[in-house]
Amino acid sequence: MTAQPTPDSAPLLSVEHLTASYRTGDGVLPAVRDVTFDLHAGEVLALVGESAAGKTTVAQAILGLLPQQATITGDVRYRGTSLQSMSPEDLRRVRGEEIAIIFQNALASLTPTLSIGEQLAEVYRAHRDMDEATARSAALGVLRTVLPDPERIADAFPFQLSGGMAQRVMIAMATALKPSVIIADEPTSSLDPAVRVETLDRLEVLRNEGAGVLLITHDFGVVARLADRVAVLYAGAVVETGDVRTIFRQPRHPYTFGLLQSLPSIARRGQLVPMRGQPPDLATLGAECPFLPRCSKAVSRCRVEAAPPLTEADTGVPGHLAACYNPMTVDRSQLT
Ligand SMILES: Nc1ncnc2c1ncn2[C@@H]1O[C@H](COP(=O)(O)OP(=O)(O)O)[C@@H](O)[C@H]1O
Ligand code: SF4
Ligand SMILES: [Mg+2]
Structure with missing residues (x-):
């Protein structure tokens, strides 16, 4: 794990008060609600949450890939410059060369009619x-960073690749131009264990070479393996953020604690307890804390007041924030 960035080092990517809504037949879905975070060079920030938390929407909003029925507000800055204020040319360059994305389904994002070598050469x-x-x-050269036999794979077409091969090719493609920011959206969820490990190793190498990696995942096991910092997303909003060690040891939001205790590989300490309930229906989200129906720590305030803002946690660890009126006080390293 790398050292934490110093607080005054300028971030590569800043997402500021990002809000994204989809117009649907059932009304407007507020998929991302006032999300703010920074990503620094040489760090992995994990954006963690259950399915439908809004993770992919955040990634697509950063890259300007949201469909037409989406409305976004807020700002995304790359090296301090707002993407909104850039000329179309600069924007294309930043999105093509500086910020890259690795998708969950690698095969679907390759062009079926071109060989792998042709697709990669086209990028250059x-x-x-x-x-x-x-x-x-x-x-x-770039294929060699992910595969032992680049010549053979260069002549192959996407349909000839296994899922694991396609994922490696996708990583080569995304990193061919040495982007400073890599967004990896559930990069390992459809892979077998050996390829998972390789993929995470490759992301770690890129981080160690200085890239900032936004690692999107629902899996705290992946977070434990690779992340430096964590932002936990619930119903489109960040409910807790901090460095990975603090989040694992002293989670303050009941949702973060619930996620950690529900994972067999991580619960180890304390009782394994499945997360109860389901994420809320975004179409009918009220003003109160969205976690209220699932929360065992709720107090009367939670029922009458608007959802709490992110505030400094009692741990006093810089950058540890949680949005909760009655936060956990647990130290998981003390649980038996
Ligand atoms: N193109 C779309 N049109 C309408 N709703 C969408 C669209 N894409 C995502 N959503 C909805 O937005 C919410 C967040 O989705 P998503 O960002 O994909 O979450 P995650 O990646 O965390 O699973 C979900 O309720 C999802 O159904
Ligand atoms: S604000 Fe209240 S309902 Fe929401 S997570 Fe905290 S204790 Fe639970
Ligand atoms: Mg997703």
Whole structure:
């Protein structure tokens, strides 16, 4: 694990008060609600939450990939400059070269009619102005970072690849131009264990080389393995954030605690307790704390007041914030 970034080091990526809603037949779905976070060079920030928490919407909003029926407000800054204020050319360059995304379903994001080598070479030709031979050799070079036999894979078409191979190719493609920011949206969820480990290892190498990695996952096991900092998303809002060690030892939001205690590989200390209840229906979300129906710590305030804002946690650890009127006081390292 790398050292924590110093608080005054300028972030690579800043997401500020990001809100995203989808217009649907059932009304407006507030999928992302006032999300703010920074990502620094050389760190992995994990965005963690159950399915439908809004994780993919955050990733797509950063990259400007949201569908037309989505409305977004707030700002995304790359090295201090708002993406909204950039010229279309600069925006295309930043999104093509500086901020890359690795999707969950690698095969679906490859072009079926081109060989892997051609697709990779095309990335270099489009962004680096290389001739065909140089682009081919650059493509083989980046494939070699993820595969032992790049020549064979370069001549293959996507349908000839296993899921694990496709994922490695996707990583090579996303990192070909050495982006400073890598967004990995559930990069390991459809992979077998060996490829999972390799994928996480590769992300770790990229982090150690200085990239900022936004790791989107529902799996706290993946967080434990790779993350430096964590932001826990519930019903589209960040309910707790902090460095990974503090979040694991002293979670303050009951949802974070519930997630940790429900995972067999992590619960180890204390009793294994499945998370009860379901995430709320976003279409009918009220003003109160969205976790209220599932919360065993609720107090009367939670029923009458608007959802609590993120505030400094009692741990006093810099950057540890939780949005809760009656936070946990547990130290999980003391649980038996
Ligand atoms: N294109 C869309 N149109 C309408 N609703 C959507 C769309 N994409 C996502 N949603 C809804 O937004 C919410 C957040 O989805 P998503 O960002 O995919 O969550 P996650 O990645 O955490 O599973 C969910 O309720 C989902 O059904
Ligand atoms: S604010 Fe209240 S209902 Fe919400 S998580 Fe905290 S204790 Fe539970
Ligand atoms: Mg998703």
